[in-house]
Amino acid sequence: MRAICCRLKSDYSYTVNNVYNTFPWPSGTDEQKYSIEQTAQSILNARAKYADCTLAQLYGDKAYMFPELVEAHRENDKAVMAAYGFGMKMTESECVAELFKLYEKLTKQ
Numbered sequence: 001m002r003a004i005c006c007r008l009k010s011d012y013s014y015t016v017n018n019v020y021n022t023f024p025w026p027s028g029t030d031e032q033k034y035s036i037e038q039t040a041q042s043i044l045n046a047r048a049k050y051a052d053c054t055l056a057q058l059y060g061d062k063a064y065m066f067p068e069l070v071e072a073h074r075e076n077d078k079a080v081m082a083a084y085g086f087g088m089k090m091t092e093s094e095c096v097a098e099l100f101k102l103y104e105k106l107t108k109q
Contacts, residue, residue, distance in 0.1 A: 024102045028083035036083060039076035046072045 028036070046069040047058060058069060081088055084102075086095060 024099075024106050026080075026083040026085070032079065032083040035079040036076070039072065039079045042072040043069070043076055 026032075046066065047053075049068065050058060050066060059065065078088060081090070081095075084098070086098060090098070
């Protein structure tokens with residue numbers, strides 16, 4: 001998101017057209033897709049435990065995020081990175097660079 005979305009004042013401004021649909025989604029195996037579905041559901045389940053909280057309250061201060069939400073995101077990150085064939089030790093910059101390479105390859109076809 002930080003690599004491609006715009007800002008309004010100091011806040012990020014993004015939509016489905018300029019962030020979420022920008023990079024190619026990995027084809028992945030059925031097992032990888034299932035893992036992503038399950039870990040995404042775990043995120044939703046963790047959020048549901050705190051239904052009275054806004055997204056800003058759930059994610060505003062990373063140091064005070066609910067532990068089960070942190071763990072759910074960590075597991076989802078692992079599942080998504082595995083589907084892309086990326087290692088978990090990649091930096092954000094390395095990950096974005098690889099995603100841009102995939103995007104470039106798709107747009108040249």
